[in-house]
Amino acid sequence: MNSFKIFVVEDDPWYREVLSYHLSLNPDYEVIIFETGKECLSSLHQRPDLITIDFSLPDMTGDDLYKAIRKVDAKVPMIVISSQEDIKVAVGMMKMGVADYLVKDENTKDFLWNSILRIRENLSLKEEVETLREELGQKYSFEKSLIGQSPALKKVFALMNKAIETNINVSITGETGTGKELVAKAIHFNGSRRRKKFIPVNMGAIPKELIESELFGHEKGAFTGAVGRKIGKFEEANGGTIFLDEIAELDLNLQSKLLRVLQEREVVRVGGSEVVPLDIRIITATHKDLKEEVRQGNFREDLYFRLIGMPINLPPLRERGGDVLILTNHFLEGFVKENKTKQIRISDGAAKKLMNYSFPGNVRELKATVDLAAVICSDHLIQESDITYLSSQKEKLFVRGNKTLREHTCDIIQYYLEKNEGDVLKTAADLDIGKSTIYKMMKDGEIS
């Protein structure tokens, strides 16, 4: 393990020796002593892990030395040791950013010992958080998290790259399970705010009466039940990204409050008066057509324009062609790893069945379907019969999207063909249409 390098800046030779001797009792510590501020400054290239500063040095005061060190090293923790117990100076130094302020007396060396232990603990926690953030960033790097190579998805990647380069708000639309939250996380963890928090809030999941305090926080006693101060999600995400999922579910009253927060770029907790300035990126998501919601008077137009930023529309899985199989293999790999089983393959018939299905629940449904198939298949091979469709909303899907009547017709026939396991005669009978119509559509590639 590397030693922990401590600079002790102290002009009193006796005290210098006391501190240096005491700290050297810890074999992890490498203690280097300095008599003046200047000596310390000229040795900063040795990269100390911590510096203790005597407040009244012969060549400069403790706060001057502190500022001079900060210019060179933005991070090194510093402890000020003063012979006077001056609360004002202590508070001033702490506000400036010193890690601790100690008064010289018979207990100082023990206080210093404990203070350094505490600082080291904080440093190692910070390091851990940094490492975890890096790992998260990698986890959400585009290639590793958003699987697929279809042109439709590549368009999304291009927009995400643009969004990452700037701080623009992002509004994501797409059917359920298309990966809206995944895209939001990938933008955050690949952008300049990745070291700060990503806070997701689902507007549809929070009871109406709680949303305001959930988003903006409240002070103690702001309303019945507000037993303590609560920091809102906006404040929590300050410096980072807030992800407002299902934004269309926000009622008009709260839309006005949100608009005010966005215009003022500050938040005031419910029942409070303290103004908290906000520096935040907002990513919103909805499966609804927000423009249509504006047209119908359900969503404020001014808020819509504030939030729209860079719009990203996630295509449904059925428009991503071969991505279905790429994702299937990706999910199978995950399944194998998680369950420590032998590699699982997929038969041509099963692959075709997956390709022909419309997946109303999109990627989430595909994953559930693949996981289930992996569990029930025999001999590590997924057959057509192992693919069970789980969605209960297939019929509803027919009227979704901007499609022509002809396209809707194809979807309906395709659905019945799948349900009847490719039996054209039964499908024709169910729908009361001629079997030749179906054969012709098959020949023309409209259905399969």
Ligand SMILES: Nc1ncnc2c1ncn2[C@@H]1O[C@H](COP(=O)(O)OP(=O)(O)OP(=O)(O)O)[C@@H](O)[C@H]1O
């Ligand atoms: N391109 C993709 N590659 C890998 N996994 C994906 C992809 N898209 C989505 N997923 C996975 O599918 C699931 C659903 O994704 P996500 O929650 O981001 O969708 P959503 O659009 O936000 O859904 P909803 O609107 O229902 O909240 C998650 O498990 C996610 O990891």
